[in-house]
Amino acid sequence: MRPDVDRFIDVVASYLMAQLAPTLASQYDQSNVTILAVLLMAVREEFERAAARRVEENRALRRLFAEAAPVVQAPALRQRLQEAAAGADASLLVSDLERSNSALRALLIDLHAHVEDLTAPAARRIEAAIWQELVASTERRRLMMGPF
Amino acid sequence: MVEELTVSGLAANLAAYIRHRLPDAEGVEVTGLERIFGGASRETYRFVLSYHLNGQALSRPLILRRDPPGSLIETQRAVEFEAYRAFYGTAVPVPEPLWLEEDAHWLDYPFFIMQEVQGFEANPQLIVLPPYAEHAQRFAERKWTILGEIAKADPAALGLIGVMEPVAPDQCWQRELAHWEKAIDQDELAPQPVIRAAIRWLRRNPPQPAQKISVVHADFRTGNFLYDTEGRIHAILDWEMVHLGDPLEDLAWGLNPVWRWAHDERAGGLVPQDEAIRIWERASGLRAMSDALHWWEVFSSVKGQGIWVSGAKEFTDGKNQDLILALSSWLMQNSQDRAVLAELGYLS
Numbered sequence: 001m002r003p004d005v006d007r008f009i010d011v012v013a014s015y016l017m018a019q020l021a022p023t024l025a026s027q028y029d030q031s032n033v034t035i036l037a038v039l040l041m042a043v044r045e046e047f048e049r050a051a052a053r054r055v056e057e058n059r060a061l062r063r064l065f066a067e068a069a070p071v072v073q074a075p076a077l078r079q080r081l082q083e084a085a086a087g088a089d090a091s092l093l094v095s096d097l098e099r100s101n102s103a104l105r106a107l108l109i110d111l112h113a114h115v116e117d118l119t120a121p122a123a124r125r126i127e128a129a130i131w132q133e134l135v136a137s138t139e140r141r142r143l144m145m146g147p148f
Numbered sequence: 149m150v151e152e153l154t155v156s157g158l159a160a161n162l163a164a165y166i167r168h169r170l171p172d173a174e175g176v177e178v179t180g181l182e183r184i185f186g187g188a189s190r191e192t193y194r195f196v197l198s199y200h201l202n203g204q205a206l207s208r209p210l211i212l213r214r215d216p217p218g219s220l221i222e223t224q225r226a227v228e229f230e231a232y233r234a235f236y237g238t239a240v241p242v243p244e245p246l247w248l249e250e251d252a253h254w255l256d257y258p259f260f261i262m263q264e265v266q267g268f269e270a271n272p273q274l275i276v277l278p279p280y281a282e283h284a285q286r287f288a289e290r291k292w293t294i295l296g297e298i299a300k301a302d303p304a305a306l307g308l309i310g311v312m313e314p315v316a317p318d319q320c321w322q323r324e325l326a327h328w329e330k331a332i333d334q335d336e337l338a339p340q341p342v343i344r345a346a347i348r349w350l351r352r353n354p355p356q357p358a359q360k361i362s363v364v365h366a367d368f369r370t371g372n373f374l375y376d377t378e379g380r381i382h383a384i385l386d387w388e389m390v391h392l393g394d395p396l397e398d399l400a401w402g403l404n405p406v407w408r409w410a411h412d413e414r415a416g417g418l419v420p421q422d423e424a425i426r427i428w429e430r431a432s433g434l435r436a437m438s439d440a441l442h443w444w445e446v447f448s449s450v451k452g453q454g455i456w457v458s459g460a461k462e463f464t465d466g467k468n469q470d471l472i473l474a475l476s477s478w479l480m481q482n483s484q485d486r487a488v489l490a491e492l493g494y495l496s
Contacts, residue, residue: 026182026183027182027184028182028183028184028185031185032471035471035472035474035475036471038475039471039474039475039478042478042479098338101338102338102339105338105339105341106339108339108341109339109340109341109344109345112341112344112345113344113348116348131345131494134341134342134345134485134489134494135489135494135495137341137342138342138482138485138486138489138495141482141485142482142486143478143479143482145479146479146480146482146483146486147406147407147408147409147411147479147480147483148405148406148408148483148484148486148487148490
Protein backbone atom coordinates (compact mmCIF):
# COMPACT_ATOMS: atom_id res chain seq x y z
CA MET A 1 0.00 0.00 0.00
CA ARG A 2 1.16 3.50 -0.77
CA PRO A 3 1.99 5.79 0.86
CA ASP A 4 4.15 3.48 2.94
CA VAL A 5 3.08 2.97 6.53
CA ASP A 6 6.18 4.68 7.95
CA ARG A 7 5.59 7.78 5.83
CA PHE A 8 1.90 7.86 6.72
CA ILE A 9 2.65 7.60 10.44
CA ASP A 10 5.36 10.26 10.25
CA VAL A 11 2.87 12.71 8.77
CA VAL A 12 0.07 11.88 11.22
CA ALA A 13 2.36 12.01 14.28
CA SER A 14 3.86 15.28 13.16
CA TYR A 15 0.39 16.77 12.64
CA LEU A 16 -0.77 15.65 16.09
CA MET A 17 2.29 16.95 17.91
CA ALA A 18 3.12 20.14 16.04
CA GLN A 19 -0.26 21.33 14.80
CA LEU A 20 -3.14 19.82 16.76
CA ALA A 21 -1.74 19.67 20.31
CA PRO A 22 -0.91 23.39 20.63
CA THR A 23 -4.48 24.33 19.67
CA LEU A 24 -6.09 22.38 22.50
CA ALA A 25 -7.19 24.38 25.52
CA SER A 26 -6.82 21.60 28.07
CA GLN A 27 -3.30 20.70 29.20
CA TYR A 28 -4.49 17.14 29.75
CA ASP A 29 -5.77 16.88 26.17
CA GLN A 30 -2.52 18.40 24.88
CA SER A 31 -0.52 15.79 26.77
CA ASN A 32 -2.74 12.97 25.52
CA VAL A 33 -2.36 14.03 21.90
CA THR A 34 1.41 14.21 22.36
CA ILE A 35 1.40 10.71 23.90
CA LEU A 36 -0.65 9.51 20.96
CA ALA A 37 1.98 10.87 18.56
CA VAL A 38 4.77 9.15 20.50
CA LEU A 39 2.80 5.89 20.52
CA LEU A 40 2.35 6.13 16.77
CA MET A 41 6.11 6.47 16.34
CA ALA A 42 6.57 3.32 18.41
CA VAL A 43 3.94 1.56 16.27
CA ARG A 44 5.88 2.66 13.18
CA GLU A 45 9.04 1.03 14.51
CA GLU A 46 7.26 -2.16 15.53
CA PHE A 47 5.23 -2.47 12.32
CA GLU A 48 8.34 -2.82 10.19
CA ARG A 49 9.86 -5.65 12.21
CA ALA A 50 6.80 -7.32 13.80
CA ALA A 51 6.86 -10.55 11.78
CA ALA A 52 10.63 -10.68 11.26
CA ARG A 53 11.56 -10.52 14.93
CA ARG A 54 9.05 -13.18 15.89
CA VAL A 55 10.16 -15.55 13.12
CA GLU A 56 13.80 -15.03 14.10
CA GLU A 57 13.09 -15.58 17.78
CA ASN A 58 10.90 -18.63 17.31
CA ARG A 59 13.65 -20.25 15.22
CA ALA A 60 16.29 -19.37 17.81
CA LEU A 61 14.18 -20.86 20.61
CA ARG A 62 13.52 -24.08 18.69
CA ARG A 63 17.26 -24.45 18.02
CA LEU A 64 17.97 -23.87 21.70
CA PHE A 65 15.37 -26.47 22.74
CA ALA A 66 16.87 -29.04 20.37
CA GLU A 67 20.27 -28.43 21.93
CA ALA A 68 18.91 -28.53 25.47
CA ALA A 69 16.67 -31.60 25.28
CA PRO A 70 19.44 -34.22 25.75
CA VAL A 71 20.69 -32.38 28.86
CA VAL A 72 17.30 -32.22 30.55
CA GLN A 73 16.70 -34.75 33.31
CA ALA A 74 12.91 -34.57 33.54
CA PRO A 75 11.26 -36.80 30.89
CA ALA A 76 8.09 -34.70 30.53
CA LEU A 77 10.05 -31.48 30.01
CA ARG A 78 12.42 -33.22 27.62
CA GLN A 79 9.47 -34.39 25.53
CA ARG A 80 7.93 -30.89 25.44
CA LEU A 81 11.28 -29.51 24.29
CA GLN A 82 11.61 -32.14 21.56
CA GLU A 83 8.08 -31.46 20.33
CA ALA A 84 8.63 -27.69 20.33
CA ALA A 85 11.98 -28.06 18.57
CA ALA A 86 10.32 -30.06 15.80
CA GLY A 87 7.65 -27.39 15.28
CA ALA A 88 7.54 -24.62 12.71
CA ASP A 89 5.55 -21.45 12.02
CA ALA A 90 3.01 -22.30 9.36
CA SER A 91 1.54 -18.80 9.25
CA LEU A 92 3.29 -15.44 9.06
CA LEU A 93 0.36 -13.52 10.52
CA VAL A 94 1.68 -11.58 13.49
CA SER A 95 -1.10 -12.89 15.75
CA ASP A 96 -0.18 -16.50 14.89
CA LEU A 97 3.54 -15.84 15.34
CA GLU A 98 2.85 -14.14 18.67
CA ARG A 99 0.84 -17.12 19.88
CA SER A 100 3.64 -19.56 19.12
CA ASN A 101 6.21 -17.11 20.53
CA SER A 102 4.32 -16.97 23.83
CA ALA A 103 4.18 -20.77 24.03
CA LEU A 104 7.90 -21.03 23.27
CA ARG A 105 8.84 -18.36 25.82
CA ALA A 106 6.73 -20.07 28.48
CA LEU A 107 8.66 -23.27 27.76
CA LEU A 108 11.93 -21.30 27.94
CA ILE A 109 11.03 -20.25 31.50
CA ASP A 110 10.50 -23.90 32.49
CA LEU A 111 13.75 -24.95 30.83
CA HIS A 112 15.71 -22.13 32.49
CA ALA A 113 14.39 -22.99 35.96
CA HIS A 114 15.23 -26.67 35.37
CA VAL A 115 18.82 -26.21 34.21
CA GLU A 116 19.56 -23.80 37.07
CA ASP A 117 19.13 -26.78 39.40
CA LEU A 118 21.44 -29.08 37.42
CA THR A 119 25.15 -29.26 38.16
CA ALA A 120 26.57 -30.85 34.99
CA PRO A 121 28.83 -28.72 32.76
CA ALA A 122 26.37 -29.31 29.90
CA ALA A 123 23.67 -27.64 31.98
CA ARG A 124 25.90 -24.60 32.53
CA ARG A 125 26.43 -24.43 28.76
CA ILE A 126 22.66 -24.47 28.16
CA GLU A 127 22.13 -21.87 30.89
CA ALA A 128 24.66 -19.60 29.23
CA ALA A 129 22.89 -20.09 25.89
CA ILE A 130 19.58 -19.18 27.54
CA TRP A 131 20.99 -15.92 28.94
CA GLN A 132 22.41 -15.15 25.52
CA GLU A 133 18.96 -15.66 24.00
CA LEU A 134 17.34 -13.50 26.71
CA VAL A 135 19.72 -10.67 25.86
CA ALA A 136 19.03 -11.16 22.14
CA SER A 137 15.27 -11.16 22.79
CA THR A 138 15.42 -7.79 24.56
CA GLU A 139 17.47 -6.36 21.71
CA ARG A 140 14.87 -7.57 19.17
CA ARG A 141 12.16 -5.73 21.11
CA ARG A 142 14.13 -2.57 21.79
CA LEU A 143 12.35 0.65 20.90
CA MET A 144 14.31 3.70 19.85
CA MET A 145 12.39 5.86 22.34
CA GLY A 146 12.78 3.51 25.30
CA PRO A 147 14.44 5.17 28.29
CA PHE A 148 17.14 2.51 28.70
CA MET B 149 -21.98 0.88 35.81
CA VAL B 150 -21.66 4.50 36.93
CA GLU B 151 -22.43 7.09 34.27
CA GLU B 152 -19.37 9.33 34.08
CA LEU B 153 -19.77 12.87 35.41
CA THR B 154 -19.03 15.72 33.01
CA VAL B 155 -16.42 18.22 34.17
CA SER B 156 -19.16 20.76 35.00
CA GLY B 157 -21.10 18.07 36.87
CA LEU B 158 -17.96 17.11 38.75
CA ALA B 159 -17.34 20.77 39.67
CA ALA B 160 -20.91 21.16 40.96
CA ASN B 161 -20.70 18.00 43.06
CA LEU B 162 -17.28 19.02 44.35
CA ALA B 163 -18.67 22.40 45.45
CA ALA B 164 -21.53 20.61 47.22
CA TYR B 165 -19.05 18.38 49.01
CA ILE B 166 -16.92 21.32 50.13
CA ARG B 167 -20.04 23.13 51.43
CA HIS B 168 -20.67 20.00 53.49
CA ARG B 169 -17.09 20.10 54.77
CA LEU B 170 -17.11 23.87 55.45
CA PRO B 171 -20.59 24.49 56.83
CA ASP B 172 -19.71 28.02 58.00
CA ALA B 173 -18.41 29.08 54.57
CA GLU B 174 -20.61 31.14 52.26
CA GLY B 175 -20.52 31.44 48.47
CA VAL B 176 -18.47 28.31 47.97
CA GLU B 177 -17.36 28.10 44.33
CA VAL B 178 -15.24 25.64 42.39
CA THR B 179 -13.73 27.16 39.25
CA GLY B 180 -11.12 26.19 36.66
CA LEU B 181 -11.55 22.45 37.24
CA GLU B 182 -9.37 20.59 34.74
CA ARG B 183 -7.79 17.19 34.60
CA ILE B 184 -3.99 17.06 34.71
CA PHE B 185 -1.41 14.29 34.61
CA GLY B 186 -0.61 13.02 38.07
CA GLY B 187 -0.07 9.29 38.31
CA ALA B 188 -1.98 6.66 36.38
CA SER B 189 -3.68 4.98 39.31
CA ARG B 190 -5.84 7.99 40.23
CA GLU B 191 -7.49 10.76 38.24
CA THR B 192 -5.92 14.10 39.16
CA TYR B 193 -7.68 17.46 38.74
CA ARG B 194 -6.71 21.00 39.67
CA PHE B 195 -9.25 23.62 40.65
CA VAL B 196 -9.63 26.87 42.57
CA LEU B 197 -11.81 26.95 45.67
CA SER B 198 -13.32 30.34 46.58
CA TYR B 199 -15.56 31.17 49.52
CA HIS B 200 -16.33 33.74 52.20
CA LEU B 201 -15.75 33.07 55.86
CA ASN B 202 -16.50 35.58 58.61
CA GLY B 203 -16.80 38.29 55.97
CA GLN B 204 -13.41 37.51 54.47
CA ALA B 205 -12.99 36.40 50.83
CA LEU B 206 -10.72 33.37 50.53
CA SER B 207 -9.36 31.58 47.48
CA ARG B 208 -7.11 28.55 47.24
CA PRO B 209 -5.72 26.36 44.43
CA LEU B 210 -6.36 22.69 45.22
CA ILE B 211 -5.86 19.21 43.81
CA LEU B 212 -8.51 16.49 43.63
CA ARG B 213 -7.24 12.90 43.47
CA ARG B 214 -10.14 10.62 42.55
CA ASP B 215 -10.13 6.85 42.15
CA PRO B 216 -10.67 5.89 38.53
CA PRO B 217 -13.34 3.41 37.42
CA GLY B 218 -12.08 -0.09 38.11
CA SER B 219 -9.50 0.95 40.68
CA LEU B 220 -8.05 -2.07 42.44
CA ILE B 221 -6.16 -0.29 45.19
CA GLU B 222 -8.95 1.05 47.38
CA THR B 223 -7.23 0.30 50.65
CA GLN B 224 -4.18 2.35 49.63
CA ARG B 225 -6.14 5.60 49.21
CA ALA B 226 -6.35 6.26 52.95
CA VAL B 227 -2.73 5.22 53.39
CA GLU B 228 -1.60 7.70 50.74
CA PHE B 229 -3.59 10.47 52.43
CA GLU B 230 -2.13 9.57 55.82
CA ALA B 231 1.41 9.75 54.38
CA TYR B 232 0.77 13.32 53.22
CA ARG B 233 -0.67 14.12 56.64
CA ALA B 234 2.28 12.57 58.44
CA PHE B 235 4.98 14.42 56.51
CA TYR B 236 3.23 17.77 56.08
CA GLY B 237 5.24 20.43 57.92
CA THR B 238 8.34 18.22 58.31
CA ALA B 239 11.70 18.20 56.50
CA VAL B 240 9.99 16.24 53.74
CA PRO B 241 8.06 18.77 51.65
CA VAL B 242 4.56 17.63 50.69
CA PRO B 243 1.31 19.42 49.82
CA GLU B 244 -1.10 19.98 52.69
CA PRO B 245 -3.74 17.24 52.69
CA LEU B 246 -7.26 18.54 53.41
CA TRP B 247 -10.02 15.96 53.13
CA LEU B 248 -10.24 12.24 52.51
CA GLU B 249 -13.65 11.00 51.39
CA GLU B 250 -14.37 7.28 51.16
CA ASP B 251 -18.11 7.72 50.45
CA ALA B 252 -18.54 7.35 46.68
CA HIS B 253 -21.88 9.17 46.55
CA TRP B 254 -20.28 12.62 46.31
CA LEU B 255 -18.14 12.18 43.19
CA ASP B 256 -19.03 8.61 42.13
CA TYR B 257 -15.71 7.31 43.43
CA PRO B 258 -13.67 7.87 46.62
CA PHE B 259 -11.21 10.75 46.55
CA PHE B 260 -9.07 13.13 48.52
CA ILE B 261 -8.30 16.83 48.24
CA MET B 262 -5.01 18.54 48.93
CA GLN B 263 -3.18 21.81 48.35
CA GLU B 264 -1.87 22.53 44.86
CA VAL B 265 1.79 23.53 45.00
CA GLN B 266 1.79 25.92 42.06
CA GLY B 267 4.33 27.22 39.61
CA PHE B 268 6.86 24.39 39.50
CA GLU B 269 7.87 21.66 37.08
CA ALA B 270 7.55 17.89 37.47
CA ASN B 271 8.47 16.63 34.00
CA PRO B 272 11.49 14.29 34.40
CA GLN B 273 12.70 14.93 30.87
CA LEU B 274 13.02 18.70 31.40
CA ILE B 275 15.24 18.51 34.48
CA VAL B 276 18.17 17.41 32.28
CA LEU B 277 17.73 20.42 29.97
CA PRO B 278 18.34 24.18 30.39
CA PRO B 279 17.56 26.08 32.53
CA TYR B 280 17.37 23.21 35.03
CA ALA B 281 20.37 21.10 34.01
CA GLU B 282 22.99 23.45 35.48
CA HIS B 283 21.51 22.76 38.93
CA ALA B 284 21.85 18.97 38.72
CA GLN B 285 24.15 18.77 41.76
CA ARG B 286 21.81 20.91 43.85
CA PHE B 287 18.76 18.90 42.79
CA ALA B 288 20.64 15.73 43.68
CA GLU B 289 21.58 17.07 47.12
CA ARG B 290 17.95 17.91 47.84
CA LYS B 291 16.47 14.82 46.25
CA TRP B 292 18.55 12.25 48.11
CA THR B 293 18.62 14.31 51.31
CA ILE B 294 14.81 14.29 51.35
CA LEU B 295 14.82 10.55 50.70
CA GLY B 296 17.29 10.19 53.56
CA GLU B 297 14.88 12.15 55.77
CA ILE B 298 12.06 9.77 54.85
CA ALA B 299 14.32 6.80 55.66
CA LYS B 300 15.40 8.37 58.97
CA ALA B 301 11.88 9.25 60.11
CA ASP B 302 10.25 7.20 62.86
CA PRO B 303 6.96 5.73 61.55
CA ALA B 304 5.58 5.56 65.09
CA ALA B 305 6.33 9.22 65.78
CA LEU B 306 4.61 10.08 62.49
CA GLY B 307 1.47 8.25 63.61
CA LEU B 308 1.77 5.69 60.83
CA ILE B 309 1.85 2.51 62.91
CA GLY B 310 -1.59 0.98 62.54
CA VAL B 311 -2.15 2.87 59.29
CA MET B 312 0.36 0.83 57.32
CA GLU B 313 0.83 -2.92 57.48
CA PRO B 314 3.65 -3.80 59.91
CA VAL B 315 6.60 -5.88 58.74
CA ALA B 316 9.61 -7.41 60.49
CA PRO B 317 13.12 -6.39 59.31
CA ASP B 318 13.87 -9.88 57.95
CA GLN B 319 10.51 -10.13 56.17
CA CYS B 320 10.59 -6.93 54.08
CA TRP B 321 12.14 -8.52 51.02
CA GLN B 322 9.87 -11.56 51.05
CA ARG B 323 6.70 -9.51 51.38
CA GLU B 324 7.60 -7.13 48.57
CA LEU B 325 8.82 -9.86 46.25
CA ALA B 326 5.70 -11.96 46.85
CA HIS B 327 3.50 -8.92 46.22
CA TRP B 328 5.04 -8.09 42.85
CA GLU B 329 5.42 -11.69 41.74
CA LYS B 330 1.71 -12.14 42.38
CA ALA B 331 0.95 -8.99 40.36
CA ILE B 332 2.94 -10.40 37.44
CA ASP B 333 1.28 -13.84 37.82
CA GLN B 334 -2.15 -12.21 37.66
CA ASP B 335 -1.58 -9.58 35.01
CA GLU B 336 1.07 -10.66 32.52
CA LEU B 337 -0.27 -10.76 28.98
CA ALA B 338 2.75 -12.67 27.72
CA PRO B 339 5.46 -14.78 29.40
CA GLN B 340 8.27 -12.79 31.04
CA PRO B 341 11.37 -15.03 30.91
CA VAL B 342 13.82 -12.28 31.92
CA ILE B 343 11.81 -11.21 34.95
CA ARG B 344 11.08 -14.81 35.97
CA ALA B 345 14.83 -15.50 35.95
CA ALA B 346 15.36 -12.37 38.07
CA ILE B 347 12.71 -13.53 40.57
CA ARG B 348 14.45 -16.88 40.95
CA TRP B 349 17.78 -15.08 41.44
CA LEU B 350 16.22 -12.89 44.14
CA ARG B 351 14.92 -15.95 46.01
CA ARG B 352 18.31 -17.70 45.82
CA ASN B 353 20.18 -14.62 47.08
CA PRO B 354 18.13 -13.01 49.87
CA PRO B 355 19.40 -9.71 51.29
CA GLN B 356 20.35 -9.10 54.89
CA PRO B 357 17.49 -7.87 57.12
CA ALA B 358 16.55 -4.19 56.99
CA GLN B 359 18.65 -1.94 59.27
CA LYS B 360 15.40 -0.38 60.42
CA ILE B 361 11.77 -0.28 59.40
CA SER B 362 11.16 2.96 57.55
CA VAL B 363 8.41 4.64 55.63
CA VAL B 364 9.01 3.64 52.01
CA HIS B 365 7.60 6.14 49.51
CA ALA B 366 7.93 3.40 46.87
CA ASP B 367 7.96 5.66 43.81
CA PHE B 368 10.64 8.18 44.78
CA ARG B 369 12.25 9.17 41.48
CA THR B 370 12.85 12.10 39.20
CA GLY B 371 9.36 12.81 37.90
CA ASN B 372 7.58 12.57 41.23
CA PHE B 373 8.71 15.85 42.75
CA LEU B 374 8.12 19.51 41.90
CA TYR B 375 11.26 21.53 41.14
CA ASP B 376 12.19 25.07 40.13
CA THR B 377 14.81 26.81 38.01
CA GLU B 378 17.14 27.35 41.00
CA GLY B 379 17.70 23.71 41.94
CA ARG B 380 15.07 23.60 44.70
CA ILE B 381 12.52 20.84 45.31
CA HIS B 382 9.15 22.03 46.59
CA ALA B 383 7.01 18.92 47.01
CA ILE B 384 7.28 15.14 46.93
CA LEU B 385 4.22 13.67 45.18
CA ASP B 386 2.64 10.33 44.27
CA TRP B 387 2.67 8.43 47.54
CA GLU B 388 0.29 5.87 46.06
CA MET B 389 2.41 2.85 46.94
CA VAL B 390 3.73 4.04 50.33
CA HIS B 391 4.32 1.32 52.92
CA LEU B 392 6.58 0.31 55.78
CA GLY B 393 9.71 -1.58 54.80
CA ASP B 394 13.43 -1.60 54.11
CA PRO B 395 14.70 1.93 53.33
CA LEU B 396 17.04 0.45 50.71
CA GLU B 397 13.96 -0.33 48.63
CA ASP B 398 13.41 3.41 48.09
CA LEU B 399 17.08 4.14 47.40
CA ALA B 400 17.35 1.31 44.85
CA TRP B 401 14.14 2.28 43.05
CA GLY B 402 15.38 5.80 42.34
CA LEU B 403 18.69 4.42 41.06
CA ASN B 404 17.03 2.13 38.49
CA PRO B 405 18.50 2.59 35.00
CA VAL B 406 15.06 3.32 33.50
CA TRP B 407 15.07 6.67 35.33
CA ARG B 408 18.35 7.83 33.77
CA TRP B 409 16.64 10.65 31.94
CA ALA B 410 19.92 12.14 30.64
CA HIS B 411 20.63 8.83 28.81
CA ASP B 412 23.99 8.50 30.52
CA GLU B 413 25.20 6.87 33.74
CA ARG B 414 23.81 9.55 36.06
CA ALA B 415 21.20 8.35 38.55
CA GLY B 416 17.88 10.06 37.90
CA GLY B 417 19.65 12.13 35.23
CA LEU B 418 21.42 14.09 37.98
CA VAL B 419 24.66 12.71 39.48
CA PRO B 420 26.71 9.48 39.43
CA GLN B 421 25.18 6.69 41.48
CA ASP B 422 27.95 6.70 44.10
CA GLU B 423 27.31 10.37 44.75
CA ALA B 424 23.56 9.80 45.18
CA ILE B 425 24.27 7.01 47.67
CA ARG B 426 26.73 9.20 49.58
CA ILE B 427 24.13 11.98 49.96
CA TRP B 428 21.48 9.48 51.09
CA GLU B 429 23.80 7.84 53.65
CA ARG B 430 24.74 11.22 55.12
CA ALA B 431 21.11 12.33 55.40
CA SER B 432 19.65 9.06 56.66
CA GLY B 433 22.48 7.99 58.96
CA LEU B 434 22.08 4.54 57.41
CA ARG B 435 24.44 2.38 55.35
CA ALA B 436 23.76 1.29 51.80
CA MET B 437 25.51 -2.09 52.04
CA SER B 438 26.45 -3.05 48.50
CA ASP B 439 25.10 -6.63 48.57
CA ALA B 440 21.77 -5.62 50.02
CA LEU B 441 21.48 -2.59 47.75
CA HIS B 442 22.22 -4.79 44.74
CA TRP B 443 19.39 -7.14 45.78
CA TRP B 444 16.99 -4.22 45.99
CA GLU B 445 18.19 -2.89 42.64
CA VAL B 446 17.36 -6.19 40.95
CA PHE B 447 14.07 -6.23 42.84
CA SER B 448 13.31 -2.73 41.53
CA SER B 449 13.22 -4.03 38.00
CA VAL B 450 10.88 -6.87 39.00
CA LYS B 451 8.62 -4.32 40.68
CA GLY B 452 8.88 -2.01 37.67
CA GLN B 453 7.86 -4.82 35.35
CA GLY B 454 4.99 -5.62 37.72
CA ILE B 455 3.77 -2.06 37.32
CA TRP B 456 4.11 -2.06 33.53
CA VAL B 457 2.42 -5.43 32.97
CA SER B 458 -0.42 -4.47 35.32
CA GLY B 459 -0.91 -1.22 33.42
CA ALA B 460 -0.92 -3.11 30.14
CA LYS B 461 -3.55 -5.50 31.51
CA GLU B 462 -5.79 -2.68 32.76
CA PHE B 463 -5.54 -0.93 29.40
CA THR B 464 -6.21 -4.12 27.44
CA ASP B 465 -9.17 -5.09 29.62
CA GLY B 466 -10.63 -1.60 29.26
CA LYS B 467 -10.61 -0.93 33.00
CA ASN B 468 -8.40 2.12 32.58
CA GLN B 469 -7.69 3.40 29.09
CA ASP B 470 -5.51 6.31 30.06
CA LEU B 471 -3.01 6.61 27.20
CA ILE B 472 -0.13 6.91 29.66
CA LEU B 473 -0.71 3.22 30.48
CA ALA B 474 -0.31 2.26 26.83
CA LEU B 475 2.79 4.42 26.50
CA SER B 476 4.43 3.08 29.63
CA SER B 477 3.59 -0.49 28.64
CA TRP B 478 5.20 -0.13 25.26
CA LEU B 479 8.24 1.93 26.20
CA MET B 480 9.04 0.66 29.67
CA GLN B 481 8.67 -3.13 29.52
CA ASN B 482 11.63 -3.64 27.22
CA SER B 483 13.73 -1.04 29.03
CA GLN B 484 12.95 -2.77 32.32
CA ASP B 485 14.11 -6.12 30.93
CA ARG B 486 17.29 -4.44 29.70
CA ALA B 487 17.77 -2.86 33.13
CA VAL B 488 17.57 -6.15 34.99
CA LEU B 489 19.89 -7.84 32.50
CA ALA B 490 22.40 -5.05 33.18
CA GLU B 491 21.92 -5.38 36.94
CA LEU B 492 22.58 -9.13 36.73
CA GLY B 493 25.69 -8.56 34.62
CA TYR B 494 24.42 -9.92 31.31
CA LEU B 495 24.22 -6.60 29.46
CA SER B 496 26.92 -3.96 29.47
